[in-house]
Amino acid sequence: MNIEAFIAERRPVWQHLDHMLKAAEAAGDQVSRKELHELVELYRRTCSDLNRVQSNTANPEILGYLNQLTGRAYRFVYRAAHETPVWATFVHLISTEIPATFRRERLAVASAASAMLLGVIFGAVAVLINPSNGRRLVPPMFFTERPKDRVERIEKEEERIDNVEKALFFSASLYTHNIKVSLLAFSLGALTIIGTILLLFYNGMILGAIATMYILDDVPLFFFAWVGPHGALELPAIIFGAAAGLVAGRAFLMPGNLSRAASMRRVLPSVWRMIIGTALTLVCAGIIEGSFSQFSYHVFPYGLKIAVAVLLFTGLMAYLFLRGLSEET
Amino acid sequence: MRELTITTPEHVNIRLEPAGSGSRFLAILIDAFITTAIASVIYTAAVNIFPRLVAAAIFVTASFLLTWGWHVYFEVKRHGRTPGKRALSLRVIDARGLPVTLYQSIVRNATRMVDFLPVFYGVGGLVSMLRRDRRRLGDVLADTLVIRESQPLTYRGELGAERHYNTLRTPRVLRLIRHKISLEEREFLLAVCVRAPKMSPAARYDLMEEVAAKYREKLDIEAESISGENFVRDLTAVVFSRMR
DSSP states (O other): OOHHHHHHHHHHHHHHHHHHHHHHHHTTTOOOHHHHHHHHHHHHHHHHHHHHHHHHOOOHHHHHHHHHHHHHHHHHHHOOOOOOOHHHHHHHIIIIIHHHHHHHTHHHHHHHHHHHHHHHHHHHHHHHHOTTHHHHHSOGGGOSSOHHHHHHHHHHSOOSOOSHHHHHHHHHHHHHHHHHHHHHHHHHHHHHSHHHHHHHHHHHHHHHHHHHHHHHTTOHHHHHHHHHHHHHHHHHHHHHHHHHHHHHHHHHHOOTTSOHHHHHHHHHHHHHHHHHHHHHHHHHHHHHHHTGGGOOTTTSOHHHHHHHHHHHHHHHHHHHHHTTHHHHO | OOOEEEEOTTSOEEEEEEOOHHHHHHHHHHHHHHHHHHHHHHHHHHHHHSOHHHHHHHHHHHHHHHHHHHHHHHHHHTTTOOHHHHHTTEEEEETTSSBOOHHHHHHHHHTHHHHHTTTTTHHHHHHHHHSTTOOOHHHHHHTEEEEEOOOOOOOOTHHHHHOSSOTTOSHHHHHHHHHHOOHHHHHHHHHHHHHGGGSOHHHHHHHHHHHHHHHHHHHTOOOTTSOHHHHHHHHHHHHHHSOO
């Protein structure tokens, strides 16, 4: 085969295909029927050229060029997913898919929740046995003074959040941080499983220890009114995100008789919905934590805050457990 | 580096070349720079319109959305190329050779959290350097791949024309080449010639002599009068000027 003659002869076809692909990409994949037919034909011709070149030469330049060109055209011609309407997908995701995924992956959710619950129990029991254990379990940055002193100081001082601006800024910092933490929990779970379990246990332990310390110091209402309103959403969200990690981790680390890639593909629909669900819930929780949770009882009585917490939690659970249930059966 | 081979329904094998860690790192650096710049512009604009803390809230949200949304948006909507990747001719694709889907992109980017640890892609960079297909953890989980996709057609046909007085261009040598030099060896010979100018003179001389000695023996040619480099170049020119 005379390679120069071959290239000279076929080059216009390749350049035409390259040009068409570039134009299609620039136009957001919008091609007319006629163009599509032309593109497929050019793709087939280039494929057969690649075949000939592969068996007739080892020239890396020409092989590299034709491989990448055919690869690009292949992705264009054979892509499986068609354009999805973003807004409709989003509405459907919220209205049915997230609760359905939550129920489908209930085993993972239950495992994540029990890891955290075990942590809470461990932390609480440790503090009950010996109150000085609290100082050992809780990192010093969260533990600067006795709960009772802290409550007195906070409730005496002026409101920490005295305008919308502060609330907005604090909320934004909180939800971005929390989403990052839950993405970390997800990734750790997906890669190691045990990493997420430990992370949940550890956080549960701190929560349990702090809660018990506040209760022992006789200021339980303050604690529940302070943590409750956002915790009602935040804790389930983090458990949900970690459960996504467990689902992914199980598929990844224990693929059974599937290939690792095939196994991951099978759980991908559950996993991405859980990640999005977690992120959305954390945004809501962050906004509550940055504003409502921070007010003292002069503004919102403890009873009101705890009532809101209970309401939010019941609402979330009703949504997760009941939404779209009739359609499934 | 391991090439990814896709067999199309037309029974053609397309080989795609994974991108190296270096170019990927540079691409992410460009993307990080652009997103930071956009977030700063947003902040500067917001601080002039809103009170300082509201502007800060907008900045935090904007930079968050930019860091996480940027990659997902461009990977899904712009055929796997963020501006940084476009600048370096890289592309994210599904490991089956298809375009990356929204869901893969979300998982791939969520795992960025771990790949980013402990500082600026420590884990991701290390994993990618150790793996032959140059994937970071996010790529492994989402079954995606970053490929290098530049290669304009720069056929070095002049290699044959360059050597006018080529004593190796004889029917005997042509026959020997056909029987004794495999496709891989041809590729190797071309690579040696292409890369030689970039080597230090001493290394270049040693390498060329070594290669020449091997092929003199293999093809049973006693062209002792020409230097190793000239022999290799002549041989390569013959190999590539008349294939079959």
